[in-house]
Amino acid sequence: MSTQSSNPIRVALDAVRTRVGRAVAPVWRSVIDAVRPLRQRQIRRTRAVAERVPFSVGVPYLFLSPFFILFSAFLAFPILYTVFLSFHRYQGVGSATLLWIDLGPVQFELTRIAQLEFVGLQNYQRLLGDALFQNALANTTFILLVQVPLMIVLGLALALALNASWMRFKGLFRTTIALPVAANLVAYTTVFLLLLQDNGLVNSVFGMVGLPAVPWLTGGTELLPGPLKSILGPGFWPRISLVGAVTWRWTGYNMIILLAGLQSVPKQLYEAAEIDGANRWEKFRYVTLPQLRPVLLFVVVTSTIGTFRLFSEPLIISEGGATLSATRTLVVYIYNIAFQQFQLGYASAMTVVLVGIVAVLSIVQLRVGGESDA
């Protein structure tokens, strides 16, 4: 950052730094000269090693460094910085200089990334009393409890059917059901917006078969059965719409993974079970399920993580007219706080909590699913 500053103190400081930099440059150069023989000795030693190890020691580091530099800058640093930010209040983009080096022609300045005020655990305390955060958490939990089981049962049933020996046109069915995997997330959500309009295709078809028009996007309790009205609430239909769209997009994805899992179950196990007189259900319960457990576990864990990451679908659906309080997910709320209200510290605290929840859920699922066979 070498923006021209009009602040006289800044100008003066810059001038001093430039002088210091120029003064330091020759010293720096002489240090490099002094080190050169040492480095040559190092190179000679490297050559000696090279006779045993048939490559220079630096080679693997050279191969790895492009990845590692970007990994450190854009992945490792942001992870740590998110945690750091969560204890601060964000006050604007940083401009203060942390480090400034002048090597003659090459100048290097590292500026502070943001202006921050340390607030301790305040962001986390605020989280406890934030009704919108709790709303987002409730919506995400609803999707988790409805969408993940629905999608996995569907995916497993499809995989079982397509794995059956008598099923014809397997390739055709598999391809068609997996097609949504290639659909752009934002683009496919707009199609669901259109299908689920009050006078959209779904309600038109409902009308033809004598069903009432459902307020898919705007919600309401009129169509819900009496006792469930207060439990499900007016946000039920928009949430179901979101669940339906996500299920359409990801069922085929999970089906492919489960199908591969089913195909790797050894045939002899089924033959042995048949000899023992096992029926269809017993073969499923005592051969398929235990054999499929690791794959099933993988699908459950990734779907759970996917639910907590939901952003494109809920944002587009709410922009297209769905009730925000019904479709606001955690990431939508984080986006809202971070980039529409610019409370980056608070949003970071939410990110930390979100990642924490995901980690705990994954560990629990792995523990439960990884139990030894009963």
Next chain:
Amino acid sequence: MRNLTRDEAVWRFVGYSFVLLVTLLMIVPIYWIVVASTLPEQVFLSGGSDLQLLPGTNFLANLDALQAREGVDFIGSIWNSVFIAVVYTLLSLVLCSMGGFAFAKYDFRFKEPIFYSILATLTLPIQLLVIPLFLLISQMGLTNSYWAIILPWAANPLGIFLMRQNMKQIPDALLESARIDGATEFQLYYRIALPTMKSSLAALAIVLFLFQWNLFLFPLVVLEQGKYTIPVAINELVGAQRVYYDQIMVAAALSIIPLFLVFLFLQRHFVSGILAGSVKE
């Protein structure tokens, strides 16, 4: 052919009905993109009575209307998306395959700690690091540039992990004999390792391309008009004062249908890309 028992016949009937029903449900939204993008809006949003179920001839008119929109250059956003996704995929393939080669075929100091710290980030939802990334990208002066969304995820942990797993299978003797013949280390990577990795690279390329193609949150934050990718451009259309579904469906058709065709042709690689992440040793 032997006679089916009643039980088996029922199972087959249930199985076929179920699969056919799901297949139909999967096709309806795709078919509806085709129908809605080729009709004027008032026809397909007219409500129950005179429902039009067949495609019309209004596609080009809808496309013209979409192109005439102020503030959203949709065709330009297709170009932006394709350019970004292709550059990202190539860059990430180079980084991941070189890094994977180092991990698979060399011994060096700090190899294990570096590898496991990269592996640990696999468990994190890395799309969620947008807040520090936003500050970082702003400080680097990269906002509203293609690099803003190419660089941050180019070092893909899943990619380097898969490359390392696959490159472990390259026999050491092959590399050794090439060394004796005077090949440089880079030639070992470029002339021997890469060509044997073709199908893994293709599967990884599809994973990376789709990852970038679907990125929405970060592009939404850092890109401005003129640099919009497809998701950001569609978001502008949906968030506008007046929403024109015929234009939006043209946009959806142009961004979804070509990828479906690619899927049909490269299905094998798509499937191995999906499975690549799930098969852990």
